[in-house]
Amino acid sequence: MGRDLDTRFSQLLEAIAEHENTTVEMLGDKFASKEIENRRTFYPQLKQVLLRQELDIAEFRKVIKNCWASGSRFDIIQFGRFIEEEKAAILTIQTLINDFPQDDVEAAARIDAFTDEAVRLGYQDKKGSPNGSAAAALCSVLLTALFPESFVDYRQSRWRDFAQKVGYDISFPAAGSYGQGIIWAGQFAADLTETRTFRRTWQDEHPLWTVAGIAWALPGLKLSEIDPMPGITTEDDEITTLLAHKKQVILYGPPGTGKTYRANNYISHLNAHDYEVHEDSLLDQRIFSVTIYEPRDGQILDMAPGTRFLYDWKGRRNWQTYYDELQESDVALAYTAGKMRRFTTVVRCIRKEADSIEFEVVQQFNGPSFEDMKNDPGLKESILVRIQMACGLKQLSQVELQRIIALSEGLTYESLGIELKKIREIIPNKEFVTFHPSFGYEDFIEGLRPVTTEDGTLTYRVEGGIFKSLSRRAFNALADRARIENRWNEPGSIPPLDDKEKKELLSVAPEVPFYLIIDEINRGDISRIFGELITLLEADKRYGEEHEITITLPYSKEKFAIPPNLYIIGTMNTADKSISLVDAALRRRFGFIEMMPDYDVLRNISGNKDGGAREIIDIATDALEAINGRITANYDRDHQIGHSYLMKVRDTGSRDDALEMLRFAWYHEIVPLLQEYYYDAPARFNEVVGSRFIKISPDERGFEVRERLYGDEFLMAVEALANTNHEQGRAEPDE
Incomplete structure (x- = not known):
């Protein structure tokens, strides 16, 4: 229920x-x-x-x-x-x-x-x-x-x-x-x-x-009467069970067996929705970190509020980008290097020249030392700690600022003149992507992308891929539901949580599912696309799980983990690649559900269907079943033709429409697919479709499709294919 x-x-x-x-x-x-x-x-x-x-x-x-x-x-x-x-x-x-x-x-x-x-x-x-x-x-x-x-x-x-x-x-x-x-x-x-x-x-x-x-x-x-949706089917329960245990599943089978439809329909049955995430945001408010080396930059600890000093920039500082972003009236937290190694002072930019900044002291405060930051779960993986504060000027991320304030005495958002603004973000909980031979790690996880700056300079920056972006969204929605303040900001690492918070995440994870549908998953180089993340896919390696694994991404150097509420549903066309050829590491991490042609779907039509249309549907279904039997016998079961090729025939309302739709599917979809299968095996192609549709060359090394049939002549030829004695339809080589 x-x-x-x-x-x-x-x-x-x-x-x-x-x-x-x-x-x-x-x-x-x-x-x-x-x-x-x-x-x-x-x-x-x-x-x-x-x-x-x-x-x-x-x-x-x-x-x-x-x-x-x-x-x-x-x-x-x-x-x-x-x-x-x-x-x-x-x-x-x-x-x-x-x-x-x-x-x-x-x-x-x-x-x-x-x-x-x-x-x-x-x-x-x-x-x-x-x-x-x-x-x-x-x-x-x-x-x-x-x-x-x-x-x-x-x-x-x-x-x-x-x-x-x-x-x-x-x-x-x-x-x-x-x-x-x-x-x-x-x-x-x-x-x-x-x-x-x-x-x-x-x-x-x-x-x-x-x-x-x-x-x-x-x-x-005064809503109109709403009919209950059909219940979740047994097949959908099968997907649910596999996702609960494996977190990812692959639907595999011949072309046209409804794999993509079933994946999308499964999510539709679960009523996947967009989520509304509430969070505090700095929006366009900027706060910087500035590193002070005494006595070169002045004895700022001895300066009273209102005192001004000059901060030399030319030739001796790094990260010019942040210097360019700094504007007059912007506030910075001064980190006193040397023996002190601690945040100590709030300063404000009064004037900025090409090679210097004039700062004014706003207030003194007792901020965190470098050791404090190294031991803080929210800062120990930050850029500030990784470079040991060796940055002249850097804009602080929201997480960095939040943790510095939390570790400080006498420092608040209000004292910095910052007003945290509540924002609501609507985030979709599903993504659809199709793998192909040129799809890579950079598209899926992250990579370097060329960017042209305002002055025309070509540079490169790290941009996240679809899976990294969806992981971030899934985590933030989950944290919002669990009433955890930390957010996975962009750019930034997945925030570290304590054991209690992780336990809360896991408890509400089923309530906030996110889905990634990967169509044609076997057409991509899966090992290259997933890279080191292949290990993180395992259910017990997800963030917060018993054997949680967090890695450092190669381009951004950010900490990354897969949240426990992110599920993957892949589809695999076995005519392109047999499941036996799939990487063993991938097979261990995915559950697999085979989907074969389902003739009952075609035969299960409404009782008020036009009699002539029903006849054509029955003939088409029988022919498809017979053809697949021959394909299985002379090729393999992975190259059968799925029932979805005839679904439009099933859904027609009259005999004429059904016949026309069958003819379209036959000549424009089914025959071209069989030509691809049997391009180098004319005799076996002949066994499948017979002489009414192809003729083979005298040496049996080639074939061509015969002139297209129409009306009842076409229907009779299709009906003949359903005859189990397919020798009757065997074509002979042309003289």
Whole structure:
């Protein structure tokens, strides 16, 4: 039930997002916000009132009027009658909530008893008929305030409609009382909160209140009926199992067996979404590090705030790029080299000349020493430490600045005049790439790319490839879900985490899956493309896992690891390369699922299909099956022809359309593919398709495709191919 419910709930959210002109990830901040906020505000107040030793009916009435399920005008009138006998009303409420039973049967009986008594005390319509639904709504509000982990405020029609929209497997109690209905609604809401889709979209202290808000907001949308998506198939469960154990899987088989379709469809079934990541950012604010050598650059530790000094640049400093980027009014953290070897002073650029900088002292602070930085998990792999602070000037990355502030006394973002800005980034959680012979490590991981500067100079810089970029996105989304502040910035190394943080990452990894589909994976030089990362692919070598491996990339020198929530689905055409020829190291790290021609897919057509179209589909399917039998016999099973070549034939609605589509597939797709297979084996090609379609030369060393057939003549020739006695169709050499 869990995955199917998750799928259908995700589909419902997609419909809501489309209606609201937003994304599913943004629904967490926008959708049903008024209804959810009502519960966050007033239900805790109601709980406080109910738990007091003496129930104050006046205060109780004031709070209950604000609570969603009991706050309509009609319910207020009914509530007024209910509390006319104040003592009886108080006793009825206390009888409900005191020592409330844990057992569902006893709880339902307690709720029904309250409803009956509330009706007796005043929950009746103007004609004096019992209004049990209004009494049950009041009861559900009381229980929701007191037990938010088990109950939701209740209106039967809202919860039944909601459950139908997501195809909830546990049906509403057929002959249920109000008590059974209220308990059922609480269970339904709790099951929804356990889905990955809900946890990905909402993170609330009381998630059932969020589900209740959705239930109350849904009717106002007037969405059309949403049919549940088909359940995940057994084949998809096979992919899920392999990904859980191996983290990557390859779908392999002959051409046209639906490998790419299945890979994309698998992700679609799992309702892969873009993720919204929240993080603090410096945006366009720059902070630099400047290394001071005393006494050459001045005794800055003795300088009071406001003192200015000249920093010589010509001929003795490195990293001209950062000197060019520095602008007047930019702030830098001064690192005092020599014996001190510590960050000590905040300075500001007052004036910059071609060969010097005039700095002004802003403040002194007790910053980290070089040893402190070497021992800090966030700085020990930074460029600052790797070059032992031997840089005249360098712009600090956000992570470097964050760690320096954390290790300093008297230094804050505010004292530096920095305002961290909250940014929201929508990041896609899937990528599609096709391998080919010229695809390399530089495209997949990272490499040097030529760049022309503004003055026309040609230079090179390191740029990340598709896998490195996706790994970074997967980690950041995972860290955001795990409420870990560290981010994998670009450029930069994967941030080091402590054991507790890594454990939290692993616990939420299944909730934030990222996928890379590699089509035609065997057409690339896999060993060269993956390089040293081939070892990191193993499930237990992922970041945070028991045998985690982190490497240093060759170009950028950044630390890299593969996050545990990144999955790879590859497709392999065995007509290009047999699975037996795949690198053994790769085979050990991937799970493999074979996909062969599936004739049942072609024969499984709707019952109202045109009779003439059905006949042609049957003939085409029989012919395909016979041809594949011959290919297996005289070539091998890896070069069979997949069913997808005939899917357009299956999907036609009339005999004429089906015949025309079959003719197109035959002459433009199937025959050219067979020509490629048998270009140097005319006799074997002849065995497969027969004399109606090819003729072979007298010496049997060549062949040519005969003039194309049309209409019923073509259909009869295809039908003849389905004859198991293929000797009947054997072509003879031309005289």
